[in-house]
Amino acid sequence: EPEVTQTPSHQVTQMGQEVILRCVPISNHLYFYWYRQILGQKVEFLVSFYNNEISEKSEIFDDQFSVERPDGSNFTLKIRSTKLEDSAMYFCASRQEDYGYTFGSGTRLTVV
Amino acid sequence: AQSVSQHNHHVILSEAASLELGCNYSYGGTVNLFWYVQYPGQHLQLLLKYFSGDPLVKGIKGFEAEFIKSKFSFNLRKPSVQWSDTAEYFCAVNYDYGQNFVFGPGTRLSVLP
Numbered sequence: 577e578p579e580v581t582q583t584p585s586h587q588v589t590q591m592g593q594e595v596i597l598r599c600v601p602i603s604n605h606l607y608f609y610w611y612r613q614i615l616g617q618k619v620e621f622l623v624s625f626y627n628n629e630i631s632e633k634s635e636i637f638d639d640q641f642s643v644e645r646p647d648g649s650n651f652t653l654k655i656r657s658t659k660l661e662d663s664a665m666y667f668c669a670s671r672q673e674d675y676g677y678t679f680g681s682g683t684r685l686t687v688v
Numbered sequence: 689a690q691s692v693s694q695h696n697h698h699v700i701l702s703e704a705a706s707l708e709l710g711c712n713y714s715y716g717g718t719v720n721l722f723w724y725v726q727y728p729g730q731h732l733q734l735l736l737k738y739f740s741g742d743p744l745v746k747g748i749k750g751f752e753a754e755f756i757k758s759k760f761s762f763n764l765r766k767p768s769v770q771w772s773d774t775a776e777y778f779c780a781v782n783y784d785y786g787q788n789f790v791f792g793p794g795t796r797l798s799v800l801p
Binding site for chain 1: 730731732733790793794
């Protein structure tokens with residue numbers, strides 16, 4: 577069964593550093609998403625991406641964050657100048673037209 | 689504001705007990721409804737989804753959910769739980785064919801062997 581692949585599975589970074597979280601969506605999917613889950617809290621929407629541009633973003637997704645689809649397969653989330661409160665599990669998801677999201681296994685980001 | 693609530697934070701059951709997890713959502717527009725499960729240390733997996741048609745939806749692993757539009761509810765059920773059903777369960781709503789989900793806070797299910 578096709579999978580959404582995320583790397584790395586765990587990233588530790590120092591406060592103030594930049595991180596890039598990588599995702600490979602399912603190849604024929606058209607819509608791409610990033611969600612995050614702070615430990616013990618609910619899953620929160622960050623951003624959606626379609627046709628090479630952001631289609632929707634939440635209040636969380638401020639200027640610190642950016643997304644990119646640098647080639648035909650990768651979908652990245654960049655966090656500039658990380659803060660302690662950015663520590664969370666970040667999930668990438670992709671879908672076709674039928675709203676059947678497929679989530680990746682997540683990247684656990686720890687900011688120290 | 690769009691929001692999704694789940695009735696229980698933590699549910700503890702014995703094996704073979706019946707399960708019902710509540711989910712209610714705000715807003716009366718067009719919705720697509722989902723239940724996701726997150727097993728310990730794993731990612732979110734789709735259990736079932738409702739778009740239209742029969743309000744009783746059957747999913748994987750013996751789970752089902754019923755959409756009751758008048759109550760803005762989409763409760764998850766399973767007639768007989770197993771120890772392997774121990775996980776966190778998230779209700780999620782997609783409003784008016786928008787791009788994103790709104791997730792509920794999750795319900796932790798612990799099934800005792």
